[in-house]
Amino acid sequence: MSNPLVIERVAQDRTIERAPFEPKMRVAEINDYLLCFYDGRDIADYPAWLQSNIDMQLGVCCYVIHRGNTAVIFDTMLYKEHILWIDRYLKDMGIKNVSVINSHWDCDHIAGNFLYKDRDIISTAKTRLKIETNADLLRSGEIWAMAGDPYYPGIDDLVLPNRTFDGRMVLHLDDIEIHLIETFVHQLGHLVAYLPKDRILLAADACEDTVPFNTMAMTSDLTIQMQTYRELLAIPAERLYPCHGRFEVIANGGYTQDFTAAMLDYNIQLVKRMHEPDYLTAPLESFIGKWIDRGTLALHEPYRSLHANNVGLIRRIYGSRSKPNISD
Numbered sequence: 001m002s003n004p005l006v007i008e009r010v011a012q013d014r015t016i017e018r019a020p021f022e023p024k025m026r027v028a029e030i031n032d033y034l035l036c037f038y039d040g041r042d043i044a045d046y047p048a049w050l051q052s053n054i055d056m057q058l059g060v061c062c063y064v065i066h067r068g069n070t071a072v073i074f075d076t077m078l079y080k081e082h083i084l085w086i087d088r089y090l091k092d093m094g095i096k097n098v099s100v101i102n103s104h105w106d107c108d109h110i111a112g113n114f115l116y117k118d119r120d121i122i123s124t125a126k127t128r129l130k131i132e133t134n135a136d137l138l139r140s141g142e143i144w145a146m147a148g149d150p151y152y153p154g155i156d157d158l159v160l161p162n163r164t165f166d167g168r169m170v171l172h173l174d175d176i177e178i179h180l181i182e183t184f185v186h187q188l189g190h191l192v193a194y195l196p197k198d199r200i201l202l203a204a205d206a207c208e209d210t211v212p213f214n215t216m217a218m219t220s221d222l223t224i225q226m227q228t229y230r231e232l233l234a235i236p237a238e239r240l241y242p243c244h245g246r247f248e249v250i251a252n253g254g255y256t257q258d259f260t261a262a263m264l265d266y267n268i269q270l271v272k273r274m275h276e277p278d279y280l281t282a283p284l285e286s287f288i289g290k291w292i293d294r295g296t297l298a299l300h301e302p303y304r305s306l307h308a309n310n311v312g313l314i315r316r317i318y319g320s321r322s323k324p325n326i327s328d
């Protein structure tokens, strides 16, 4: 594993030659209509330029809902090599009609949109606006240099969602209902997808194993994010599938709502402990120990840098004021 990454702006390195890479994609057949395509975590054999990307360190995946020759891709991954690999796989399955959902505007969820520019690409209106207004950062790759990766190639063919909604939207793929639900977590405009047929929740970046990535927007309104986790907990989901989690769990039945409860509890700890003297240095285990003991979460080392980001943001925003009032 490469050195621990610090989530902060670094200078872009435009001089490097990026050695080609062939994704070592792992595929999980979750059921007869749901696939997971997973890359990352195990990246020691990949070219060095790619190992400094936090998403490759964390592990990143997307989902495909399919029936017959039609499919909906839930997020289009981080590098063009990813989506080309997935697209070949779907073509080999006989899939001809593809639509796309973007859960939110981060690179690891939209980079492959270019392959489906003449198809439906669905997101919240806020996600489209965020992509549009950050287009230069996304194209140049500077967006990732702001999160510690100097080598991200950027999305030279940036394609915006062409069907947008606010709040909720229901799609149908044959007998499968897909409820898209806008959720105030991780990034503005983020959505999750609930499939009532089998009580499956595609959680995108609402739930991450080991801890969520709280951005500036969410941290400034952390109590609303916590309320959103309570709303997610009220969804009668039996299986949860995140975009950043353990492949072994995803491939063997998925997570449960315990996962959402762990995210909520972690955020409560972030607020409760914010004025403790060792807040910035206390080990991540002290925030999530009970969830590790229960097996809900497993400590994946690169998540320490996300936790450092989370506590650092809380200190910046709330350091000189009294704590927000929260309930357990």
Ligand SMILES: [Zn+2]
Pocket: 106, 108, 109, 205, 243, 244
């Ligand atoms: Zn992500």
